[in-house]
Amino acid sequence: MSAVLDPHGNVHGHDDHHGAPHGWQRWVFATNHKDIGTLYLLFAFTMLIIGGVLALLIRAELFQPGLQLVNPELFNQLTTMHGLIMVFGAIMPAFVGFANWMIPLQIGAADMAFARMNNFSFWLMIPAAVILSTSFFQPGGAPAAGWTLYAPLTLQMGPSMDSGIFALHLLGASSIMGSINIIVTILNMRAPGMTLMKMPMFVWTWLITAYLLIAVMPVLAGAITMTLTDRHFGTTFFNPAGGGDPVMYQHIFWFFGHPEVYIMILPAFGIISHIIPAFARKKLFGYASMVYATSSIAILSFIVWAHHMYATGMPVTGQLFFMYATMLIAVPTGVKVFNWIATMWKGSMTFETPMLFAVGFIFVFTMGGFTGLILSLAPIDTQVQDTYYVVAHFHYVLVAGSLYAMFAGFYFWCPKWTGVMYNETRGKIHFWWTLIAFNVTFFPMHFLGLAGMPRRYADYPMQFTDFNMIASVGAFLFGFAQVYFFFFIVLPAMLGHGEKAAAKPWEAAEGLEWEVPSPAPFHTFETPPKLDATATRVIG
Amino acid sequence: MKNNLFQKLASALLFVSIWASTAAWAVNDLPGGPANWQLNLQPGATKIAQEQGWLHWFMLIICTVIFVVVFGVMFYSIWKHRKSVGHKPASFHESVKVEIAWTVIPFIIVILMALPATKAVVAQKDTSNADLTIKATGYQWKWGYDYIKGEGEGIAIISTLDNEHRNMSNNGAKGVDIDDYLLKVDHPLVVPVNKKVRIITTANDVIHAFSVPSLGVKQDAIPGFVRDTWFRAEMVGDFHGQCQELCGKEHAYMPIHVKVVSAEDYAAWVAVEQKKMAAKMDDPSKVWTLPDILQRGEKVYAANCVACHQPNGKGGGAIKALDGSAVVLNSEAGKEIHVLLNGQNNNSMPAWKQLSDTDIAAVISLHQKQLVKQDRPAGSACRSQGRPLNATVE
Numbered sequence: 001m002s003a004v005l006d007p008h009g010n011v012h013g014h015d016d017h018h019g020a021p022h023g024w025q026r027w028v029f030a031t032n033h034k035d036i037g038t039l040y041l042l043f044a045f046t047m048l049i050i051g052g053v054l055a056l057l058i059r060a061e062l063f064q065p066g067l068q069l070v071n072p073e074l075f076n077q078l079t080t081m082h083g084l085i086m087v088f089g090a091i092m093p094a095f096v097g098f099a100n101w102m103i104p105l106q107i108g109a110a111d112m113a114f115a116r117m118n119n120f121s122f123w124l125m126i127p128a129a130v131i132l133s134t135s136f137f138q139p140g141g142a143p144a145a146g147w148t149l150y151a152p153l154t155l156q157m158g159p160s161m162d163s164g165i166f167a168l169h170l171l172g173a174s175s176i177m178g179s180i181n182i183i184v185t186i187l188n189m190r191a192p193g194m195t196l197m198k199m200p201m202f203v204w205t206w207l208i209t210a211y212l213l214i215a216v217m218p219v220l221a222g223a224i225t226m227t228l229t230d231r232h233f234g235t236t237f238f239n240p241a242g243g244g245d246p247v248m249y250q251h252i253f254w255f256f257g258h259p260e261v262y263i264m265i266l267p268a269f270g271i272i273s274h275i276i277p278a279f280a281r282k283k284l285f286g287y288a289s290m291v292y293a294t295s296s297i298a299i300l301s302f303i304v305w306a307h308h309m310y311a312t313g314m315p316v317t318g319q320l321f322f323m324y325a326t327m328l329i330a331v332p333t334g335v336k337v338f339n340w341i342a343t344m345w346k347g348s349m350t351f352e353t354p355m356l357f358a359v360g361f362i363f364v365f366t367m368g369g370f371t372g373l374i375l376s377l378a379p380i381d382t383q384v385q386d387t388y389y390v391v392a393h394f395h396y397v398l399v400a401g402s403l404y405a406m407f408a409g410f411y412f413w414c415p416k417w418t419g420v421m422y423n424e425t426r427g428k429i430h431f432w433w434t435l436i437a438f439n440v441t442f443f444p445m446h447f448l449g450l451a452g453m454p455r456r457y458a459d460y461p462m463q464f465t466d467f468n469m470i471a472s473v474g475a476f477l478f479g480f481a482q483v484y485f486f487f488f489i490v491l492p493a494m495l496g497h498g499e500k501a502a503a504k505p506w507e508a509a510e511g512l513e514w515e516v517p518s519p520a521p522f523h524t525f526e527t528p529p530k531l532d533a534t535a536t537r538v539i540g
Numbered sequence: 541m542k543n544n545l546f547q548k549l550a551s552a553l554l555f556v557s558i559w560a561s562t563a564a565w566a567v568n569d570l571p572g573g574p575a576n577w578q579l580n581l582q583p584g585a586t587k588i589a590q591e592q593g594w595l596h597w598f599m600l601i602i603c604t605v606i607f608v609v610v611f612g613v614m615f616y617s618i619w620k621h622r623k624s625v626g627h628k629p630a631s632f633h634e635s636v637k638v639e640i641a642w643t644v645i646p647f648i649i650v651i652l653m654a655l656p657a658t659k660a661v662v663a664q665k666d667t668s669n670a671d672l673t674i675k676a677t678g679y680q681w682k683w684g685y686d687y688i689k690g691e692g693e694g695i696a697i698i699s700t701l702d703n704e705h706r707n708m709s710n711n712g713a714k715g716v717d718i719d720d721y722l723l724k725v726d727h728p729l730v731v732p733v734n735k736k737v738r739i740i741t742t743a744n745d746v747i748h749a750f751s752v753p754s755l756g757v758k759q760d761a762i763p764g765f766v767r768d769t770w771f772r773a774e775m776v777g778d779f780h781g782q783c784q785e786l787c788g789k790e791h792a793y794m795p796i797h798v799k800v801v802s803a804e805d806y807a808a809w810v811a812v813e814q815k816k817m818a819a820k821m822d823d824p825s826k827v828w829t830l831p832d833i834l835q836r837g838e839k840v841y842a843a844n845c846v847a848c849h850q851p852n853g854k855g856g857g858a859i860k861a862l863d864g865s866a867v868v869l870n871s872e873a874g875k876e877i878h879v880l881l882n883g884q885n886n887n888s889m890p891a892w893k894q895l896s897d898t899d900i901a902a903v904i905s906l907h908q909k910q911l912v913k914q915d916r917p918a919g920s921a922c923r924s925q926g927r928p929l930n931a932t933v934e
Contacts, residue, residue, distance in 0.1 A: 065713045065722075066713025067712060156746065284633065311759060313760060316662055327650045328650065330650055335646075346617070346632075348628055348629040349621055374596070374603065377595060377599065378660075379595050379664060380596050383581055383758070386785060387784070447577075447580075451578035451579075452581075462716070462718065462721045
């Protein structure tokens with residue numbers, strides 16, 4: 001096999017030939033997709049922890065009625081920054097990290113197409129993250145208009161709003177560059193024999209996600225640029241005092257925002273579609289329909305945005321159109337869930353941590369799917385729009401969805417990345433701890449929302465106290481579970497502690513990434529490998 | 541031994557749950573508002589709200605059935621098709637028939653769900669033929685209600701959270717057990733029972749949302765735009781809601797209280813309000829004495845300013861102190877009037893155009909007296925500003 005990996009016959013010798021990068025230069029000047037993938041993942045985890053601390057401050061304040069820890073101004077800053085940091089700093093970069101690591105390995109490419117742009121798109125995020133995280137220390141504090149940055153509230157914000165807009169522009173530019181890189185890599189650098197319909201699902205979902213990103217990130221950039229010119233250059237796009245339209249901001253924002261939520265879940269679908277077959281020891285059921293379902297979801301995502309805006313008041317036909325279109329999304333999403341279960345059906349399953357997280361993903365994500373369907377009905381949405389029901393819903397799909405899938409992906413590919421197996425017992429503790437704490441935190445929020453508790457409230461009527469207390473306790477448990485994950489699972493694996501991993505540590509895993517040794521050498525597939533008919537094995 | 545441990549655990553659990561349910565916040569359920577441990581929507585007091593409640597049950601039952609069936613299959617498979625019980629993997633990975641079936645069947649279910657929802661949307665959106673039309677204006681952070689058409693036309697109310705509650709909130713709500721905590725307002729919106737009430741929403745500054753769950757209404761109030769919604773309450777009583785669109789720091793402190801009364805009570809209320817309004821209409825030619833205007837100023841301050849600037853005028857946090865402020869100390873009262881009429885600092889100090897001339901003159905006179913220690917009643921100086929104030933103080 002080494003002949004495939006390296007025509008010179010010696011992996012290390014080849015590294016030296018390039019002058020293996022050492023020390024800080026290896027990371028700052030990184031052009032290797034694996035190094036950049038690692039950088040992305042570590043960055044995303046750091047932001048997850050920062051965003052998590054903000055979330056815990058919110059939950060601590062909401063533990064009981066009355067203001068104990070923060071004032072209402074700071075509370076709004078916390079909810080806003082929690083949202084921005086988690087969406088743009090944690091979830092999106094983490095998936096780009098997975099893409100960097102896995103896409104070249106899965107399609108048999110030597111690296112990403114544009115190695116230096118890859119470096120640039122990572123390092124652009126650092127100043128953006130610093131600006132975002134330090135905005136609390138700017139005069140007037142961090143932006144406090146909610147992560148959706150609705151006008152005209154944004155026009156009242158202090159200077160940190162401008163730096164926030166700048167940070168979002170940087171993150172958007174980074175995402176667009178990352179997407180271009182991913183699309184070009186996938187379309188041009190697949191090993192001979194890997195046709196589009198033989199591509200691994202993770203690659204497929206990322207290809208579609210990358211197109212979504214290119215389509216909508218500029219729309220967000222437009223919305224926030226108009227906000228910026230409204231604030232400083234005398235335009236009145238969204239300012240009603242000058243004839244502007246605050247609702248237009250919402251249309252533009254959600255035209256970005258709805259595809260954005262699929263950007264954050266489609267790669268997760270891809271990861272799950274690798275893990276379920278591997279541990280069911282059975283091929284993925286309905287590969288082609290998975291591809292079509294993913295594409296349908298992506299296309300539908302462009303025509304449902306105004307279901308976030310039922311309460312703004314639109315004509316009855318508008319409301320009906322967006323309601324029907326939104327309900328339609330349940331169909332392809334259902335197809336995916338059915339396909340995964342059919343893959344498990346009559347398999348030969350084992351439940352190592354990746355599989356636990358994958359099954360946990362299907363189970364809990366589906367609950368978020370159902371609350372999404374319930375929310376799509378405009379009359380019910382009249383009751384629960386902007387309440388904790390919505391908060392519960394999107395945390396079920398973003399935490400139990402995207403984050404669980406990433407945990408699953410970490411456990412699945414960690415042996416390939418680090419060369420060692422994680423500790424199975426600790427993995428299982430992490431899974432059950434996370435699953436229980438998550439549901440303790442977010443399940444009661446459904447009740448709060450149905451009972452009418454609005455979101456983004458620093459203080460609430462006494463009747464909401466009990467469920468808020470439960471949610472706050474759960475949130476702290478959930479937070480500590482992730483600290484445990486880092487110190488007892490990620491760190492030991494990164495330091496190389498643990499059982500040595502085989503090239504293919506999972507009995508029935510399929511794909512080219514398992515054809516290279518663990519840990520994956522610095523350079524892989526430098527000459528295109530020859531593939532078998534299914535494009536899952538290297539044959540010479 | 542094991543049994544013993546179990547018993548101990550059970551009694552500990554029991555203790556914790558009793559403590560959790562009875563300790564600290566022993567508040568009652570609030571009719572027309574939230575209840576303790578409430579699991580579902582508030583009971584609807586309008587047809588629309590009941591319809592929404594029915595739709596929610598309808599969806600919840602269908603979704604639960606699908607959930608149980610789908611995950612029944614999954615957990616059955618997890619139980620039976622494990623390697624540890626020796627199950628060998630099958631090799632199928634495609635079936636066009638099955639895949640078409642599970643695309644088409646959900647599609648049909650979705651259409652069935654859409655039918656009753658469509659009916660409800662159309663009913664909710666029909667704001668025609670209202671008996672009473674009221675404009676609800678969102679301000680940072682209070683609601684203004686103007687009775688525009690129908691019985692009570694001309695009545696205007698400003699509805700603000702009880703300042704006591706706001707202070708309790710700041711003090712951590714220690715020892716507070718009030719059923720309508722953060723829901724109590726000075727002037728509720730009064731409407732007659734069994735009449736179609738159309739609410740027109742708009743806002744003065746940023747987007748707010750007028751929402752009363754038990755009446756089944758939620759409508760954003762958007763500055764520069766007019767939207768509408770409606771309700772027909774089927775029972776008398778108090779119905780509570782809160783602002784539901786993030787509108788700045790006091791977002792949690794601008795509740796909505798709708799008081800539904802019988803037709804007779806409503807007529808009586810309208811008569812009283814109209815008399816009050818007539819009395820309140822200050823005679824523009826009236827000459828105010830200083831004690832009178834100061835008293836009036838205290839009322840205006842307590843109703844509008846105290847939430848941010850505090851009773852002592854010291855402000856706090858981002859809120860500027862009035863005490864010692866250059867604007868207040870300025871020898872021409874005109875500066876303060878300008879700020880009151882137009883707002884300041886990007887509206888973190890909002891404009892107060894909606895106050896009457898007398899009110900503005902009164903509150904300024906109060907500040908001059910208290911903070912500058914001068915009897916400098918604001919009167920004719922006001923006339924030089926954008927809006928000539930018609931209030932004379934000697």
